[in-house]
Amino acid sequence: MVSNTTRKLDPSLLEAALTLGAKRITLLFRVVVPGIITFLFKDLRILLGWAWTYLIVAELIGTSSGITWFITQQARYKNFDNVYAAIMIIGIIGLTTDLILARLGKRMFPWEKEMAKT
Amino acid sequence: MTDLELPSYLDQTDAVQDRFTRLKQRPVILEVNNLQKEFETPQGQVVALNDINFKTHRREFVCVIGPSGCGKSTLIRILAGLESKTSGKVLLDGKEVTGPGPDRGMVFQGYTLFPWLTVKRNVMFGLELAGRGKSIAEDEARQWIELVGLSKFENSYPHQLSGGMKQRVAIARALANQPRILLMDEPFGALDAQTRAKMQASLMEIWKNIDITILFITHDLDEAVYLADRILVLKAHPGEVQELIEVPVPQPRTQEQLLSPEFLATKKRLEELIHPPETEVEINEDHMNMVRMVPVDDEVGSVF
Ligand SMILES: Nc1ncnc2c1ncn2[C@@H]1O[C@H](COP(=O)(O)OP(=O)(O)O)[C@@H](O)[C@H]1O
Ligand SMILES: [Mg+2]
Numbered sequence: 001m002v003s004n005t006t007r008k009l010d011p012s013l014l015e016a017a018l019t020l021g022a023k024r025i026t027l028l029f030r031v032v033v034p035g036i037i038t039f040l041f042k043d044l045r046i047l048l049g050w051a052w053t054y055l056i057v058a059e060l061i062g063t064s065s066g067i068t069w070f071i072t073q074q075a076r077y078k079n080f081d082n083v084y085a086a087i088m089i090i091g092i093i094g095l096t097t098d099l100i101l102a103r104l105g106k107r108m109f110p111w112e113k114e115m116a117k118t
Numbered sequence: 119m120t121d122l123e124l125p126s127y128l129d130q131t132d133a134v135q136d137r138f139t140r141l142k143q144r145p146v147i148l149e150v151n152n153l154q155k156e157f158e159t160p161q162g163q164v165v166a167l168n169d170i171n172f173k174t175h176r177r178e179f180v181c182v183i184g185p186s187g188c189g190k191s192t193l194i195r196i197l198a199g200l201e202s203k204t205s206g207k208v209l210l211d212g213k214e215v216t217g218p219g220p221d222r223g224m225v226f227q228g229y230t231l232f233p234w235l236t237v238k239r240n241v242m243f244g245l246e247l248a249g250r251g252k253s254i255a256e257d258e259a260r261q262w263i264e265l266v267g268l269s270k271f272e273n274s275y276p277h278q279l280s281g282g283m284k285q286r287v288a289i290a291r292a293l294a295n296q297p298r299i300l301l302m303d304e305p306f307g308a309l310d311a312q313t314r315a316k317m318q319a320s321l322m323e324i325w326k327n328i329d330i331t332i333l334f335i336t337h338d339l340d341e342a343v344y345l346a347d348r349i350l351v352l353k354a355h356p357g358e359v360q361e362l363i364e365v366p367v368p369q370p371r372t373q374e375q376l377l378s379p380e381f382l383a384t385k386k387r388l389e390e391l392i393h394p395p396e397t398e399v400e401i402n403e404d405h406m407n408m409v410r411m412v413p414v415d416d417e418v419g420s421v422f
Contacts, residue, residue, distance in 0.1 A: 015200050016230035020244035020295060021220030030243070034234045111234045111275040 009035040038109045045101045052094045125379055127387040130366045138364055141347060144175040146212075147331045148197065148299055153206035155192055155357075165356035166192045170206070172350055172362060174299070174331055181346035182335045185392055189357030190335045194303045197333065198224045210298055220244055223292030227304040229284040231276040237263060237287050238272040244295040262290040265324060282313040289321070299331045306341070315373070318344060322371060339388045343381055344371055351391050360391050 009032060017031045067086055074082040105112070130138070155167040166189040174180050182190055195201035197208055199218035208215040210222065231240050238259050245255035263272050266286040276284055285305055292300055306314045318341060325332055336342050342349050343365055351360040366380040375381050 010230075012226060012228055012230050013232060015218075016224070016226065016232075017243070018200065018218035019198055019220070019222065019224040020291065021247040026247060030247075031232070034232070038234070109234070111236075111277065 008039055038105075038112050041101075041105055041109065045098060045105070048097060048101065049094070052097070123379065124383045124386060127363065127366060127380070127383040129380075129383075130364065131368065134366050134368055137369065138347075141175055141178055144177065146173045147176050147178075147210065148174045148333070149207075149209040149212075150197070151207040151209070153193075153196065153208065154204045155189070155196060155201075156204045167196075168356035168358045170357070170359055172359065174333060176331055177325075177329060179325055179332045179334065179345055179347045180350060181342040181348075182333065182350045182352060183337060183339070183342045183388065183392065184352030184357070184360075185354050186337060188352045188354035190337075190352060191303055192357070193352075194224075194301050194333065194335055197299075198222055198301050200224075220248065220295040221298050223295055223297035223300045225285065225288045225292055225300070225302045225305045227307045229276065229281065229288065231284055231287055231291070233276050236273050236275055237268060237279070240276070240287055241291045241294050243291060248295065259290075259294060262294045263287075265293070265328075266290045266320070280313075281309050282317055285309070285317060286320070289324070293324075293328070293330065297330075299333060302332065302334045304335050304337065307336070307338075314341075319373070321345070326370060339385050339392070340376060342388065343367065343384045344373075344376065349384075349388070351388065353391070363387065 013031055013035060014027060017027055022030065067090060071083050071086045074080075074086070150170055150172050153167055153170040155165075157164045157166055170193065172180075182193065184190055192201060196203050197215070199215055199222070215222075232243065235243065238256065241259040241262055242252075242255045245258055246252070250258065260269070260272065263269055266289055268283060268286055268290070271279065271283065276287070279287070288305070289300075306317050309317060321332075322345065324330075334345060336345075344367075346365050347369075349363040349365060351363060352358065353360045363384065365384055367375050367378065367384065368380075
């Protein structure tokens with residue numbers, strides 16, 4: 001995913017930097033790194049979303065603790081209040097982490113058009 | 119355009135002739151000798167540039183014009199050091215050019231501002247690389263930003279600017295390095311006509327006021343005649359110099375001159391060189407007969 005992201009960097013930015021006097025090292029630190037860091041951050045948000053989903057699925061299958069185990073257990077006792085509460089918690093945690101990352105992105109990368117929107 | 123009263127593009131008034139004499143006495147900034155560029159492609163060898171020779175003098179404005187694919191971008195990229203040459207010599211102040219460097223500023227057609235830097239930091243980019251302290255670089259950057267009229271936007275990010283404004287920043291960023299020559303590859307090609315006219319006028323204004331030599335690529339005839347002291351006309355397959363025209367329109371230039379006889383005569387010459395008549399699609403009698411056979415809705419009568 002990271003190497004794929006690096007390829008998204010516009011090569012004409014590298015050329016522009018060269019005509020402004022950049023050499024190899026400055027090119028790396030002043031253009032390549034800042035150029036790909038926003039893409040990486042977006043990837044991170046997507047990755048965390050996936051991670052959360054996998055976690056739930058994994059829990060459903062195995063383990064005798066954790067939030068999904070709690071849900072199936074409570075459902076067995078027909079304690080539906082607790083079931084719904086737990087499902088809400090899963091949703092809220094997922095949503096909050098994504099929102100926090102979005103806010104953080106806006107703060108850290110003010111130049112990004114897309115991030116300004118979220 | 120009428121042929122009736124146009125003078126020859128070779129006719130120069132005494133004032134214009136005198137200006138060219140003085141211009142050619144100035145030191146040579148850029149010299150291109152027997153430049154050759156071949157590309158190896160799967161379809162075989164392509165000669166992009168064949169035996170290109172020319173000189174630009176200090177504070178001269180040279181336009182390069184030619185049909186698409188004639189090697190204009192290849193030429194300017196070789197001058198910038200971004201592309202290798204097959205053979206020949208490129209000399210800047212008499213020294214051979216071997217790679218990209220801050221002594222040659224470049225403005226590209228696409229917007230190449232660094233999106234993560236503000237306008238001011240974009241302009242400071244080259245200054246900082248040249249080893250200026252931060253506050254000196256900042257002061258210098260402000261002056262260049264003011265020169266292109268964007269002081270109010272020094273803290274904006276590129277995505278907040280219009281196309282014309284982005285190119286102004288790119289010009290300021292290139293000029294901040296105080297290059298020996300400013301290379302511009304169709305810099306206004308993506309702008310609408312009105313913005314383009316404004317950009318041309320401000321570029322002329324900047325050029326008149328600072329010590330800078332400009333090599334400007336375009337495929338717009340009006341743009342070339344309006345901006346250039348001399349126009350290098352290229353032809354395609356292979357890319358060769360067709361003619362080096364001394365523009366007989368007096369300096370300083372104004373928009374009103376776009377309709378002057380010298381202007382139109384030069385434009386007509388460019389037209390002949392770039393769009394030779396034989397390549398135009400001919401509408402002959404046979405073709406017209408075919409068209410007449412197509413049935414026409416009779417309800418609307420012909421007005422011819
Ligand atoms: N990297 C390349 N590899 C192969 N052929 C190229 C390359 N760059 C340009 N050319 C060819 O060289 C010729 C000139 O291209 P270019 O300089 O872009 O023309 P222009 O800018 O005048 O439109 C074209 O025929 C083009 O196909
Ligand atoms: Mg081109």
